[in-house]
Amino acid sequence: MATRAKVFPTPDDRWIVMKKFFEEKGLVRQHLDSYNRFISKTLPEIIDEFKVIEVPGIAKVVIKGFRIGKPVVRAIEGFEKEVTPLECRLRNLTYAAPVYLRLSIVTDRGEEQEQEILLMDLPVMLKSDIDPLSKMSRDELVKNGEDPKDPGGYFIINGSEKVLIAQEDLASNNVLVDYASESSSATHLAKVISVSRGRRSQLIIERRKDGILYASIQGLRIPLVILMAALGLSSEIDITYAVSLDPEIQTYLMPSIIQAQTIFPKFEIPEDATPEERKRLEEQHRRKTIEAALDYIGVRIAIGRPRQERIERARRFLDEYLLPHIGTDPSPETRLKKAYFIAQMANKLLELVLGRRKPDDKDHYRNKRLKLAGDLLAQLVRHYLANYFRREIRNAIERNYSKYKRVDLRQLIKPGMLTDRVLHAMATGNWPGGKTGVSQLLDRTNLMSTLSHLRRVVSPLARNQPHFEARELHPTQWGRMCPFETPEGANIGLVKNLALMAYVSVGVPEEEVEPMLYKLGVKPIKEVIKEAKKQLQEGYEYPEFLTWSKVYLNGRLIGYHPDGTKLANEIRKLRRQGKISSEVNVAYIKSDYINEVFVNTDAGRIRRPLLIVENGKPKLKPNHVKKIMTGEWSFEDLVRNGIVEYLDADEEENAYIALNPEDLTPEHTHMEIWTPAILGITASIIPYPEHNQSPRNTYEAAMAKQSLGLYAANFQRRMDTRGHFLHYPQKPLVQTRAMEIIGYNERPAGQNMVVAVMSFTGYNIEDALIMNKGSIDRGLARSTFFRLYSTIEYKYPGGQEDRITIPSSNVRGYRGPKAYEKLDEDGIVTPETPVKGGDVLIGKISPPRFFTAQEYTVGAGITRQDASIVTRHGEKGVVDAVMITTDGEGNKLVKVRVRDLRIPELGDKFASRHGQKGVIGLIVPHENMPFTEDGIVPDLIINPHAFPSRMTVGQLIESIAGKAAALEGHSIDATPFYKESIENLQITLKRYGYPETGMEAMYDGRTGEILHSPIFIGIVYYQKLHHMVADKIHARARGPVQILTRQPTEGRAKEGGLRFGEMERDCLVGHGASLLLKEQMLDKSDRTIIYVCELCGHIGWYDRVRGKYICPIHKDKGKLKPVEVSYAFKLLLQELMSLCIMPRLRIKDIAREE
């Protein structure tokens, strides 16, 4: 902008940094990183968890290691062959790499030799580290049939591309406090979902109305103090001090302690006890207290068992189910850690009770984590390993051993057992734990819809509940989630998309950070309590630790530090120096009562890069920008050198971030790299979005995903079930900078159209568009539609098999010779044959599904059944490509792609980039179109009423900018916040002799008269949306009916009727148009004649042999009369009969009435 001072870094400098980020990371980095971490870290860990599988007394299997191969396909002949993604897509295969385990078996005879055994085929994420594609150059990718612009980040399962959608979840292992609902017996709650290695357990601490704290876990409610005692905090003072050092909070703990007194043993020390004896008694009392507490729990889980067993069971229960993230090993240290964690929860809860803190904001992004592809896969693999693998192996060992007295490793593991289950979950999207829709078919409408799909985030909250707060835009979404891109309707605000520079942490092990914290002066909690206790005993007034900062590591209180600010700054310094991982974030939160340092290292935090500012000056210097521009430095070098750092939502609370260098003050800690990066992929293509009313940008973000363009450069080598491509896609004249990094300019999805805003014939009211026939003739908005037809020649058990051939006329369901005339002798159509609805594309005959009585008697020649693949009803096209191959099972697989040219016609849908959509209402011949004095004729005429109420000023500016771009011969930058100024554009227009208002005098093509008002005309980028009349047009007079009800079928694909609904019926009833009503509801629908016996009212029938009407009661003596009813009514009568109800129809002849 002209007014913007040229302070370093200028938008151009910052753009260079921003661009580097994407050049390096691509647009789906979160998924790739997550998957890579799964392969390199999580998978070995998971396998390690199942290291030893033992069947006591027989043998144990020990996993020595594992290895992942290259993506392969296994032919039925048995050999393995390396496979490319393209082959997988075409042949309906899965792009997966084998995972081999090195196993050995230990029996009483000793250890057998190690063997390598195939565990499973693991789906490979495209462009991940184990995918060969990730190492290929552009040319190699092209050679392998891939689109070099394809982002990867998805899987190929049975030939279809699947995305694992990032799942947003409440942060686990973090304590959240809140008020309890009015109706419950509690007043306040503290919750934590503890997750570790696939274990998941929730612990809730609640404060009842009587002030007593309870903990509930696994449906068991235990008084808090008893639980803590069971974990080893045996004395009241220990418990009190673990919870807080603050006397006020300690007071609030009193009711709980008093309540717990009742179960604890009495403690008396004789006055004359020697110190040794005293110590012994204390120790004894300690043990007794713990046991009493454990027994209290044990009574509730092991009802009616002996005391010793109860205690043991309680211990195991606490070790395994209570806070598994702290540890599941049965050691007193772990138990103590758990006790401290519970104490920390109680403290936080009481702080809420005292009004010292507010309830936690569940919608704050510090409390949210994303589960990406790697995490989801880990969950899947771990679940199946735990539930099937271990059991299967044990069973197999036992079976083997009892049969052969020895165990053969090769027979233990069947690779299908895991592979099938994992693939099934990935193919259907049904994850263990009841989550559905986790994996989705990748959207390939255009490149943007693909990218946006890969960056989608869904919240698991139910869509049928309001959840207003969760749907609203939260301030912490700034730079993390796109503020515009969300669907309308039920999912609004629950389905989100990552902002451009948002980046998800993959996690650093706590163990790397914890010792460092102690070294920086954090006093471990245990020591703090010990010292505080000692101080108290020695008679200090208040423990000095009260003023210290609490230090949390991933939500767990680990200790105290005298100065939180100092600690946070030191951690930041270390991070900027590269001495600790850049994934570590720290936040120092201080208020009147709260004084806490949070250190986070876990995975799934959404972070965003920012320029570090010190003393009001960014640490980015011109020479850094130069280094980046020349390629000497990468983006990560900026991070390594402490110029850029990633902040999570927690640490951002500590930051003061400037938008632009002009705004910098000494208080600022950071500066945005690129402010427009708060938007997501689709919102980034909107020019001038800051001039639009906000929902319009939301609409456009949804519509951009429906626009036709070039969805993949290899579209001719792909066999998508449906696909569209635009014939002459154009780069938008009015650009945003983000288009460059998204790749929109290489795979555009729209055309620059000359748009006039006027009513003209009026055929553009209510958002319709008027289009110029001349433009359409010249190829405007033409597209090609593809549809895939495919079939497999199956082999059935019992030697039966399908055959792809031209069916002979004796097969059942023969369609007549005309239907098959386009087939070649191999039973498949020839390429470039025009086909229409009903034409057979692949002739196929199948063995009959049911044998009729006739075939049983005739014996030998059983009739086969026609199973041909037919062009869809109502569609036409030209056979584009035919592919014959085999699928994974070795069956013949035939795919036929039919293409259809789509020239814009009345009713086709178009939209600008400002949420302005409309359908063509009229196509006007060139000579009738209005024109300017230069002879410019608009391609499109939109109605002026589209603007006032919608306030899409952005489109008006785009129109002027588009005109200026066309005059100047270069594109114009319309990036939000950093765009070229509108005044400059107007000056450009004026320089070329056009009014700066964008309005020109125009002449009516029909009369030649000047239009009295100048017309606003300019160039706007329009998108053709994939809702086309050709796919929807439908009418029916007569046609197929449903078998059961004999009513007309429903839907275009089934050549169905149009429903005459209840409101339409009401209308005829209201008008008293009874005959018309009868015609609509009966004659045009399921009219039938039934024969009803006048005597008994039962339905009879016609006996063709005897030529008589028969009544079920009176036989041929019945008086049967034909009655016209709806077939559905006949069905009802029969259904009632089946329920042992006897419906009778009392009929009378109207003519005989008088």
Added chain:
Amino acid sequence: MYLEIRILEKSSNRVKLYLKDIPLHVLNSIRRTMIADVPTMAIDTVVFTVNSTIFYDEYIAHRLGLIPLTSEAALEKYKPPEECREASERGLFTEDCFVKLDLEGENPPSSNSIITLYSGDLRTSDPDVKPVYDKIPIAILSPGQMISFEAYARLGRGREHAKWSPVSVAAHKFIADISIDNEKCRAPDCTDCINVCPRNILIIDNDRVKVSSDRIFDCSLCKVCEEACKYRAIKINWRKDEYILLVETTGALSPKRVLLEAIKVLESKLDSLVESLKMEGITK
């Protein structure tokens, strides 16, 4: 009665005429006829024998159709559009209607460059009918790709498809009549109208806003000055029956020929109207 006609601008495919005393409906009829009714040659049917390029048959056919073909001589040589259209629908590519243009191209599999086929590569059966421009790309051949087709061009009218329209621009404009109320005008203190005019029509002369007489044809009647004047001192109108006609052709015909043909077409339409009236016995 004669019209006053002046040629303002002229080049091989563009002409700008000043016309006086011509009624608007006549001028507009001529303009519309030029767009929709003056016949030219354009490829209408393409028969592909081989096409292994990435472009589909219908895509290439559409591109071929839009290539302007020289039609000056063809107008006399070939049968009128209406007759040829029927022949084309029946698949009869007779010589009195159709010009055959064929193209064969191959990029051998062994090559490692791409070949672009241009309009100039089309072989025509009639040297009078050939692409106006030689450098219009038709298709690109990668190594191993081949194309071979026969294309049939015939006369047609822009009404049927824009490819037969001989003109890319056919527009007329009104000539401004600007009146300035010197009573209301505050010049030279206010020069808003002068500043805002994109065509520099208004000038200041002797402290008065005046219309520059040699630039008046340039006025686009955008009325920006009307809007800009706070004192409502300026009023834009237009002269009656004085127009400027701008014609730019695709190159298939010269602008002169297009104009004359348009008049001829209009004439024959009127003639046939007169004929019909006579036939119906309405006139003698």
